[in-house]
Amino acid sequence: MNNEVFKVTGGARLSGTVAVPGAKNSVLKLMTAALLAPGLTTLKNVPDIADVEIMAELLTRLGCQVQHDLESATVEIDVPIEIGHRADYDLVRRMRASINVLGPILARCGEVDVALPGGDDIGSRGVDMHIAGLTKMGAEFGNDHGYLIARAPKGLSGARIFLDLPSVGATENILTAAVLASNETVLDNAAREPEIIDLCEMLIKMGAQIDGVGTPTLTITGVKTLQPVVHSVVGDRIVAGTWAAAAVLTKGAITITGVDPDHLALPLAKLHEMGAEISTAARSFTVSMQHRPTAVDIVTLPYPGFPTDLQPQFIVINAIATGSAMVTENLFEARFRFTQELARLGADLHIDGHHCLVKGVAELSGAPVVSTDVRAGAALVLAGLIADGVTLVSGVEHIDRGYANFVSTLTALGASVSREIDN
Numbered sequence: 001m002n003n004e005v006f007k008v009t010g011g012a013r014l015s016g017t018v019a020v021p022g023a024k025n026s027v028l029k030l031m032t033a034a035l036l037a038p039g040l041t042t043l044k045n046v047p048d049i050a051d052v053e054i055m056a057e058l059l060t061r062l063g064c065q066v067q068h069d070l071e072s073a074t075v076e077i078d079v080p081i082e083i084g085h086r087a088d089y090d091l092v093r094r095m096r097a098s099i100n101v102l103g104p105i106l107a108r109c110g111e112v113d114v115a116l117p118g119g120d121d122i123g124s125r126g127v128d129m130h131i132a133g134l135t136k137m138g139a140e141f142g143n144d145h146g147y148l149i150a151r152a153p154k155g156l157s158g159a160r161i162f163l164d165l166p167s168v169g170a171t172e173n174i175l176t177a178a179v180l181a182s183n184e185t186v187l188d189n190a191a192r193e194p195e196i197i198d199l200c201e202m203l204i205k206m207g208a209q210i211d212g213v214g215t216p217t218l219t220i221t222g223v224k225t226l227q228p229v230v231h232s233v234v235g236d237r238i239v240a241g242t243w244a245a246a247a248v249l250t251k252g253a254i255t256i257t258g259v260d261p262d263h264l265a266l267p268l269a270k271l272h273e274m275g276a277e278i279s280t281a282a283r284s285f286t287v288s289m290q291h292r293p294t295a296v297d298i299v300t301l302p303y304p305g306f307p308t309d310l311q312p313q314f315i316v317i318n319a320i321a322t323g324s325a326m327v328t329e330n331l332f333e334a335r336f337r338f339t340q341e342l343a344r345l346g347a348d349l350h351i352d353g354h355h356c357l358v359k360g361v362a363e364l365s366g367a368p369v370v371s372t373d374v375r376a377g378a379a380l381v382l383a384g385l386i387a388d389g390v391t392l393v394s395g396v397e398h399i400d401r402g403y404a405n406f407v408s409t410l411t412a413l414g415a416s417v418s419r420e421i422d423n
């Protein structure tokens with residue numbers, strides 16, 4: 001952990017317009033999908049976040065040439081005909097999405113060694129469904145000194161695969177392997193997050209044959225080769241939802257552009273239930289709030305359920321709401337870890353397994369807190385915006401992983417936030 005902190009002074013009402021960049025959880029997968037086609041892939045609307053740099057480093061070590069132009073928000077990936085097949089531990093441990101090279105490298109090379117990601121700040125993250133799916137397609141897996149080793153000497157071949165639950169990562173790895181496999185793969189109980197649809201759209205542009213995009217059943221007919229393309233990354237619904245939560249918390253009014261409000265249908269319905277006014281357009285929406293919010297129950301589930309990545313931000317709203325709410329986390333067991341930090345600001349929270357009972361309090365009180373993961377970090381800064389006095393949020397590197405220009409965006413909306421060295 002570095003010694004930088006976000007210094008937040010509470011009290012400002014946020015107002016204005018914020019443009020949301022491309023989604024972290026899409027761009028990283030689109031970058032790995034580029035490996036499927038030799039030649040120059042261009043991604044547009046790329047967010048300026050630390051994880052993009054880590055993925056660029058990973059692709060570079062695999063033999064690609066990667067250029068990230070911040071000004072035009074573009075990443076160019078020049079993929080050689082022969083690519084490497086090893087994802088090193090030092091990168092995988094910094095960014096779990098590195099596991100997404102599994103499908104593309106296996107499809108291209110017939111062999112891949114990926115460091116096992118292990119647990120992270122929001123809990124253990126299995127890869128059993130990734131392995132089971134690719135095994136059905138003919139891959140053989142082993143474990144060697146902390147690395148997951150996969151071999152498919154005869155190539156991959158289509159199969160019928162049923163996921164135990166609609167895992168985002170497993171859906172992506174099976175999909176990106178199946179597009180170059182022989183025959184047809186039917187993937188049932190597939191995840192259908194907007195970022196998966198974005199990946200499918202890019203793959204189809206590259207020449208892949210995929211039916212059922214946006215449904216729980218994806219039917220993929222493998223093709224022999226794919227072509228590199230130009231693709232624009234879908235807007236980040238989680239960043240958009242974070243700014244929407246900021247508007248509600250600070251009794252402000254924020255217009256959020258660059259994202260499809262349909263991708264946030266349930267979170268926006270919850271904000272409306274909490275008392276916010278919401279108006280939507282094709283690629284933008286406005287959230288405004290006049291009074292203290294009403295507490296509302298939340299249950300996280302795979303899309304189109306409530307996103308686990310907005311759960312911490314909505315706990316903060318419930319923490320200062322009138323009444324009490326039950327928040328149930330179904331995806332990641334350690335995601336409530338940050339509530340211990342929120343309690344330091346005066347929130348009244350009781351955890352029982354994967355339930356968190358939040359009793360609204362009239363106000364929070366600023367204090368030093370530690371962010372434990374990217375969304376928890378953003379949620380703690382939001383809490384600081386409404387807390388009395390100064391809140392110092394450390395662990396800023398977590399927030400840098402997912403939020404581009406975090407401080408300048410908040411400052412432009414009227415918040416008193418700065419990045420400082422904590423001595």
Ligand code: UD1
Nearest residue numbers: 025097124125126127128129130167168169170308331332
């Ligand atoms: C992705 C997102 C993350 C989001 C999550 C759920 C990225 C980079 N990350 O993570 O921000 O919170 O989707 O929307 O896109 N599981 C298994 N075995 C498996 C696969 C998953 O047990 O083989 C479990 C995980 O441990 C977790 C749950 O399933 O508890 C959901 O995981 P998954 O949907 O795969 O999430 P990620 O792709 O890791």
